Structure formats: structure tokens, C-alpha cells
Amino acid sequence: EIVLTQSPATLSLSPGERATLSCRASQSVSTYLAWYQQKPGQAPRLLIYDASNRATGIPARFSGSGSGTDFTLTISSLEPEDFAVYYCQQRFGWPRTFGQGTKVDIK
Amino acid sequence: EVQLVESGGGLVQPGGSLRLSCAASGLTFSSCWMNWVRQAPGKGLEWLANIKTDGSEKYYVDSVKGRFTISRDNAKNSLYLQMNSLRAEDTAVYYCARSDYGGYVTYWGQGTLVTVSS
Numbered sequence: 066e067i068v069l070t071q072s073p074a075t076l077s078l079s080p081g082e083r084a085t086l087s088c089r090a091s092q093s094v095s096t097y098l099a100w101y102q103q104k105p106g107q108a109p110r111l112l113i114y115d116a117s118n119r120a121t122g123i124p125a126r127f128s129g130s131g132s133g134t135d136f137t138l139t140i141s142s143l144e145p146e147d148f149a150v151y152y153c154q155q156r157f158g159w160p161r162t163f164g165q166g167t168k169v170d171i172k
Numbered sequence: 173e174v175q176l177v178e179s180g181g182g183l184v185q186p187g188g189s190l191r192l193s194c195a196a197s198g199l200t201f202s203s204c205w206m207n208w209v210r211q212a213p214g215k216g217l218e219w220l221a222n223i224k225t226d227g228s229e230k231y232y233v234d235s236v237k238g239r240f241t242i243s244r245d246n247a248k249n250s251l252y253l254q255m256n257s258l259r260a261e262d263t264a265v266y267y268c269a270r271s272d273y274g275g276y277v278t279y280w281g282q283g284t285l286v287t288v289s290s
Contacts, residue, residue, distance in 0.1 A: 099276040108280035109217065114273045152217055156275030160233040161219040
């Protein structure tokens with residue numbers, strides 16, 4: 066099983082600041098990694114797929130990068146609605162696995 | 173509009189069984205890989221199982237292999253999860269989900285809560 070480790074666990078930032086979230090895989094997943102956003106009481110939403118492709122309707126302030134074992138989700142300038150939990154997920158191997166999540170909260 | 177509506181959750185005793193259903197609409201169900209993903213209270217996401225468009229391939233996470241069975245009925249646009257030998261640690265919200273782009277979830281249901289407790 067491919068283990069995804071996200072860091073930090075919590076990121077405390079102010080609106081307008083840049084957020085940088087990390088996801089590290091226990092083995093190479095090529096570029097087969099996605100990022101999701103989840104707000105309280107809601108199902109997750111796909112933001113980025115295959116490491117760097119924005120999903121439909123996702124604002125340009127969200128960007129993804131990386132390959133192999135190290136990946137980054139960047140939110141260029143935090144909007145109030147961006148404070149949420151973010152998960153990475155790989156589709157390189159079975160079973161599909163998620164990271165444990167990074168909470169972005171308001172400083 | 174794609175809609176995935178789960179049902180069948182509830183309270184069950186340890187060792188018991190439950191069958192979850194997911195009714196799909198607004199999509200060509202028979203062309204979709206479908207998944208079950210769960211989230212324990214206050215915890216992260218756990219992918220459980222998925223099933224190919226025609227049901228010919230199924231994959232499971234080890235923690236549910238041999239206890240849970242994913243199935244589908246394309247004529248009824250429905251996805252199922254038969255859960256046996258339930259444990260307290262299976263307590264979670266269970267999401268029905270469609271995957272695209274080779275294996276990422278693009279649509280989620282609202283989730284159904286399963287509580288395993290005596």
C-alpha cells in the first residue's frame with residue numbers, strides 16, 4: 066500500500082497569504098496524484114488531478130506541482146472560503162490511498 | 173446534474189451486517205467506475221473499494237477485504253456495499269463516489285452514517 070504523508074498537519078494563515086501544502090508518497094506515484102478540499106459537513110471537492118491539472122471550475126489561485134514522491138498544493142492568495150481541510154490521493158497503485166489531511170485555518 | 177444518493181446506513185451491533193445502496197442519476201452509470209469511500213467521525217478519508225463499469229473488476233482496501241462486497245446493477249443505476257462482520261472501527265460516514273481521470277473522485281454523494289455499537 067502506498068502511504069501518503071501530508072505536512073504540516075495544520076497551517077495557520079491570514080486571508081491574502083500564500084499557502085503551501087506538502088504531500089509525500091512512500092514510493093513513486095509518477096504524477097498520479099490529486100488534491101481535494103473538504104469543508105465541515107460537506108463532501109470533498111476535487112481541486113487538482115494528475116499533480117498539476119485544475120479540475121473543472123477550480124480558480125486559478127489553486128495550483129499543483131511535483132512528481133515521483135514529492136508534491137505541493139499552492140494557494141496563491143487565500144480567500145475566506147479556502148479555509149478548509151485538504152487531502153491528497155494517489156491513483157498509481159491499489160488500493161487508492163489518501164493522505165491524512167492538512168487543515169488550513171485562520172490565524 | 174449528477175446526483176448520488178446513499179441509503180441504508182444506521183445503527184448496527186458489532187458482528188452484524190448492513191447493505192448500503194447508492195442511487196445514481198444525471199450520468200451514464202454503466203460507463204462509470206464507482207467507489208465507496210468512508211470517513212470516521214473527525215478523521216480523514218479512507219478509500220474502501222471500487223468497481224469497474226461492467227462489474228468485472230473489483231478492488232478493496234485490506235481492512236475490509238473479505239468482509240465487504242461492492243456490487244452494481246447497471247439496469248437500476250445503483251451501487252451497493254454489503255458489509256458483514258462489522259466492527260466498532262467501521263463507524264463512519266460512507267460516501268458513494270464516481271471516479272474519472274483514471275481514478276480520482278469527481279462526484280460524491282451526501283454520505284450515509286453507519287454506527288457500529290452495542
